[in-house]
Amino acid sequence: MSATKIIHSIPSDPLTGAISVPVYQTSTFIQEAPGVNKGYDYARSNNPTRKVLEDVVAQLEGGDNAFAFATGLAAIDSVLKLLSAGDEIVAVDDIYGGAYRLFTHVYEILGVEIKYVDTTNVENVANAVSTKTKCIWIESPTNPTLKVSDIRAISKIAKSVHAFLVVDNTFASPIAQQPLNLGADIVIHSGTKYIGGHSDLVAGLVVTKDKVFSEKIKFVQNASGGILGPWDCFLTIRGIETLDIRYRKQCENAQKVAEFLVQNDAVSEVYFPGLPTHKNHKIAKQQQSGLFGGIVSFSLKNDTVDAANAFVTATNYFKLAESLGGVKSLLCHPPQMTHASVPREKRIQAGIKDSLIRLSCGIENADDLVQDLAQAFKITEVSPAPFAS
Numbered sequence: 001m002s003a004t005k006i007i008h009s010i011p012s013d014p015l016t017g018a019i020s021v022p023v024y025q026t027s028t029f030i031q032e033a034p035g036v037n038k039g040y041d042y043a044r045s046n047n048p049t050r051k052v053l054e055d056v057v058a059q060l061e062g063g064d065n066a067f068a069f070a071t072g073l074a075a076i077d078s079v080l081k082l083l084s085a086g087d088e089i090v091a092v093d094d095i096y097g098g099a100y101r102l103f104t105h106v107y108e109i110l111g112v113e114i115k116y117v118d119t120t121n122v123e124n125v126a127n128a129v130s131t132k133t134k135c136i137w138i139e140s141p142t143n144p145t146l147k148v149s150d151i152r153a154i155s156k157i158a159k160s161v162h163a164f165l166v167v168d169n170t171f172a173s174p175i176a177q178q179p180l181n182l183g184a185d186i187v188i189h190s191g192t193k194y195i196g197g198h199s200d201l202v203a204g205l206v207v208t209k210d211k212v213f214s215e216k217i218k219f220v221q222n223a224s225g226g227i228l229g230p231w232d233c234f235l236t237i238r239g240i241e242t243l244d245i246r247y248r249k250q251c252e253n254a255q256k257v258a259e260f261l262v263q264n265d266a267v268s269e270v271y272f273p274g275l276p277t278h279k280n281h282k283i284a285k286q287q288q289s290g291l292f293g294g295i296v297s298f299s300l301k302n303d304t305v306d307a308a309n310a311f312v313t314a315t316n317y318f319k320l321a322e323s324l325g326g327v328k329s330l331l332c333h334p335p336q337m338t339h340a341s342v343p344r345e346k347r348i349q350a351g352i353k354d355s356l357i358r359l360s361c362g363i364e365n366a367d368d369l370v371q372d373l374a375q376a377f378k379i380t381e382v383s384p385a386p387f388a389s
Contacts, residue, residue: 001060001174003244009059010237011052023234024048045222049230053237057195060174060240061187063207065214067221068233072170072190073098074226075204079135079166079186081220085111088132092119092149094142094350096168097339116346119149120280122157129161139168140179141284144297144334144358145351146171146271148280151287155183164213170194170325175247176291180209186217191228193325194294197239197246201232246327246363250294253329253361253369258296260370266377269353271297294362295324297334300355307380308333308355314376317369324360329369331359 001009012019024047029040040046050068057066069075076099083089091103093116103114117124119138129136136158140149151167158165166186167179173194179187189195191203208214221227228236251274258272273284274292284292300307312320318331322338332338334356339347344354361369 001062006056006060006244007241009056010241021049021052021234021237023230025230043230044225044227047227047230047233049233049237050228053228053233053240056237056240057174057189057205058207061169061180061207062178063180063187064210065218066205066207067217068191068228068236069204069206069221070226070228071202072188072192072204073102075188075190075206076102076168078206078217078220078224078226079188080107080112081224082164082216083107083112083134086113086132087134088113088115088130089135089137090115090117090125090128090133090163091137092139092142092147093117093346094145094147094352095137095139096143097334097341099137099168100339100346101341116350118147118350119154120147122150122153125154125157129157129163131161133161133163135166136163137166137168139171140177140287141171141273141293141295143171144271144295144338144356146273146278146293146295146297147351148273148278148284148288150280150283151179151182151184158185159183171293171295172288172291173243173247173293175244176251176288176293180207182287185209186213191236192323194247194250195239195243195325196236197243197326198235199323199326199328199330201235201239203228203232203236247294248291249363250325250361251291253364253366254294254296254359255292256366257359257361257369257373260373261296261298264377266301267298268301268303268355269299271299295358295360297356297358299353300357303353303355305333305335305354308335308357310380311376312357314379315372316375317364317372318359318376324358326360327363329360329362329364329372331357334358 031037054066164185167184168188170190187207189205
């Protein structure tokens with residue numbers, strides 16, 4: 001979807017002509033008679049501001065419908081509610097820590113079985129599915145090691161066992177990747193990240209491919225009530241207006257940062273789909289439209305928590321904080337932050353080393369970001385290799 005189409009998919013207000021979408025800050029709507037209304041009766045069921053956001057996001061992903069939730073985890077939870085005790089999920093091993101916590105401590109207790117596999121190898125997925133598999137759950141790229149999975153190939157496996165495929169598209173964003181067009185059935189977004197884009201809201205989005213899933217998620221959204229409020233819907237819509245230009249700049253910055261890190265003697269591994277050395281670089285280049293995202297992760301040769309702590313507290317422009325995808329650059333230490341709920345042995349198995357650091361590149365000048373990292377290496381007594389800008 002081009003930047004022009006994105007901007008003009010956001011309607012002006014038909015009632016007043018307001019160029020910005022109004023915030024309908026109301027809990028209820030007057031009815032002409034019981035059940036006779038103007039399409040709205042109660043704000044949990046629907047809200048005009050939320051409907052604009054949902055319609056725009058559905059267009060962004062090429063879906064039948066979209067649904068806005070209070071958080072990314074509320075969005076994930078709404079999809080998991082489609083499952084029953086005895087059903088099985090085959091999930092990517094390098095999964096977001098919050099999703100792992102929800103899967104393990106809520107849904108496994110309720111009788112949903114989870115198998116974690118490295119989905120970057122399609123054969124692993126084919127070998128893991130069974131007659132009990134009802135859902136295949138992947139992130140591509142993953143958080144935080146930026147693993148890339150072949151969505152089209154995995155969708156064929158899902159169909160072969162009559163399972164539905166869910167793709168968390170948060171890192172790629174709709175600008176780079178439309179999983180529904182590659183065979184996915186449901187797309188998840190943490191709207192907090194690139195779609196909102198300014199670190200000023202928390203939101204979750206679910207996009208469905210067909211009416212069957214749309215009706216199911218709509219029922220869950222209304223029945224469970226974890227909706228996104230109108231003000232946060234407005235802020236998310238405002239973020240979408242600049243999504244294309246922001247994301248492309250963040251991708252450009254991340255590429256330069258990754259190329260700098262590769263040259264650094266203190267770094268043992270750089271995780272970034274835009275590097276030719278990345279395991280599935282070719283797949284990422286194809287299914288992500290040549291855009292590799294704004295996230296770069298790396299591990300230190302001194303693979304200790306202490307070494308990571310020293311580095312993440314030594315930067316200036318990169319601020320130490322949870323989250324990602326905003327206009328300001330952030331960094332974090334996943335083993336102690338975003339993935340602390342995942343047991344260490346499972347983190348290591350998934351490739352999350354003790355020293356792994358995740359960078360979220362903002363829209364600052366790329367050279368300034370590189371220099372910030374360079375000075376952090378220097379003051380932590382590690383001199384980086386020369387970098388030619």
